Amino acid sequence: MTLNDYPKPSVTTDIVIFTIQDDDLKLLLVKRGLEPFKGKWAIPGGFVRLNESLQEAAKRELEEETGVKDVYLEQLYTFGDLKRDPRGRVITVSYMALVNSDKIKLISATDVSDTQWFSMKKLPELAFDHKKILEYALKRLRWKFEYTTVAFSMLPEKFTISQIQKIYEIVFNKEFDKRNFAKKLLYLNILKEHGINKNVSHRPPMLYSLKPNIGEIIEII
Amino acid sequence: MTLNDYPKPSVTTDIVIFTIQDDDLKLLLVKRGLEPFKGKWAIPGGFVRLNESLQEAAKRELEEETGVKDVYLEQLYTFGDLKRDPRGRVITVSYMALVNSDKIKLISATDVSDTQWFSMKKLPELAFDHKKILEYALKRLRWKFEYTTVAFSMLPEKFTISQIQKIYEIVFNKEFDKRNFAKKLLYLNILKEHGINKNVSHRPPMLYSLKPNIGEIIEII
């Protein structure tokens, strides 16, 4: 029984890339130039090469599409239904990436291309089973926001409590009480003060950074 | 760019099959008859065929190994490191199955074979990266016990509160307070009374079953 006794499926990685821009949760999509689903928008992805791990393949695709490195990247789920790709048997390992909006601004300038950020509120029809992948990703994103510190990967290194609360409100699509939010967050003891930001025309906010080595707080799944 | 422009990895499913036997969390392992890792114990698994989905492949392997159908089965994580299989590039989609100890008793009779149940407390050295897969599975199992009703899939249809508490204690490897456990469980309103079991030499316990359509209570991940 050698490896070549079995016909092999193709394996791809597809990456759900989230960022927060203009107070909105956005998703990077690419317009397909070829069949199948030519002209439809799709989650970026591609074939896994034999000399790279799944994570490396996802990272490579991510960098090719966005130019950014060092982003939060996590595997989601592997989709392997028979008919998910009309070209043949293609199994895709889906990933989720969270990109800092700062770094993104550089890229979003290149706008009239076949790679675009879409608001999660106004998504086009998607190719393949990408709608399903995206639904899964959004669930996971919210779960991760609730139980870990991944949210901070979408902020600049120094940030205010208001900024954090804002991205939570965007991701959960609801408002939180300022006092309770701050209380809970500060109680966790994961933030380090960094002096106040004086360049605002109102009471200047305290700047914080995530304490080093905090990671994701909990590391399940 | 067709599918055949890329060399393809092999894809397998590996299934971490848990059950509870003799008040102990057990895991089904198979002894490898061939290289690589000949003689070592491994999580059951095998190649995904082109005419079956990942879930179907896992279900087939599970049935081949244990003979049982209709078990709880969930995808865990996909492992795709370059060197995880010395034969070449093999990506494995791992699954976790929870098997009712009742149904299992039939199979565990066939014991002196190359398929055996091992206590999680006394595991042999495992082939491939199966130790990593198993560690992941145990985390997931505990998480699922905490947040869903999968535990009931390891019990007969009718069960007592004590039986449930027992399997929780086994899985978490710690004891829980009887009063608080029962309070919390009954408060969930997911159990249906089924009369009392009179065949015991002590106060007879109430039998319960899971209300129909309860599912997993929460369905994230």
Add this chain to the structure above:
DNA sequence: TCATATAATTGTAATTAATACACTATATAT
């Protein structure tokens, strides 16, 4: 039948966590 063994069943007080809710502080702009 009476005593014993065994596990089932049940409640309350204390602590901790989550929620609801509104005013004061500090900077810039005019």
Add this chain to the structure above:
DNA sequence: ATATATAGTGTATTAATTACAATTATATGA
């Protein structure tokens, strides 16, 4: 000086979790 804009903060209520032990129902053996 006043207006504007956002930051920062506290307390009371409710809900959830935890800690903790006596009583009950049945079978068995004396």
